[in-house]
Amino acid sequence: MLFFILSTKMFPAIAVILPYFLIFRDVGKTGIGRFFGIGLDQPGALIISYTVFNLPFAIWLLVSFFQDIPRELEHSARLDGLSRLKVLAKVVCPLAAPGIAVTGVFTLIFSWNEFLFAYILTRKAASTVTVGVESFFTLQGILWGPVAAAATISVLPMLVFVLAMQRYMVRGLTFGAVRG
Secondary structure, three states, X not given: OHHHHHHHHOOOHHHOHHHHHHHHHHHHOXXXXXXXXXXXXXHHHHHXXXXXXXXXXXXXXXXXXXXOOOHHHHHHHHHOOOXXXXXXXXXXXXXXXXXXXXXXXXXXXXXXXXXXXXXXXOXXXXXXXXXXXXXXXXXXXXXXXXXXXXXXXXXHHHHHHHHHOHHHHHHXXXXXXXXX
């Protein structure tokens, strides 16, 4: 089952961009699509498409982190009178925090750097940074100075985020490496 989930990540984005375009075009014309911001040139289209494309990778990473948590901890918390939801919130999630942090960093970087969906599904209102950097490629030529400045500035939010999450990432990347 996990291999099937991961194999969907190997599916090329170019193969689904036309169906996504048609779906978001039609949904955006309906009242409910406009209400929820799901349509062409609206953030909902990018949120849904990024979620669908990053979910298999996130599931693949998180399954191994959650499998490393001993079941005995969950059973003892249940014996102490915690409900299943409280066991998840107070025992499982704090132990899986490094894995959740690593997964969050990777999926955020994948979404931040994604160009194809943003270029096809947006115009002006919901344009992303990568599409903005591409706008400096004109018919007269490439504006190298603005491209370099925009690319440098576009890296800064991810750099700050990764530095803030660094202590979780190191723990999360080495969490399942040593078995004893």
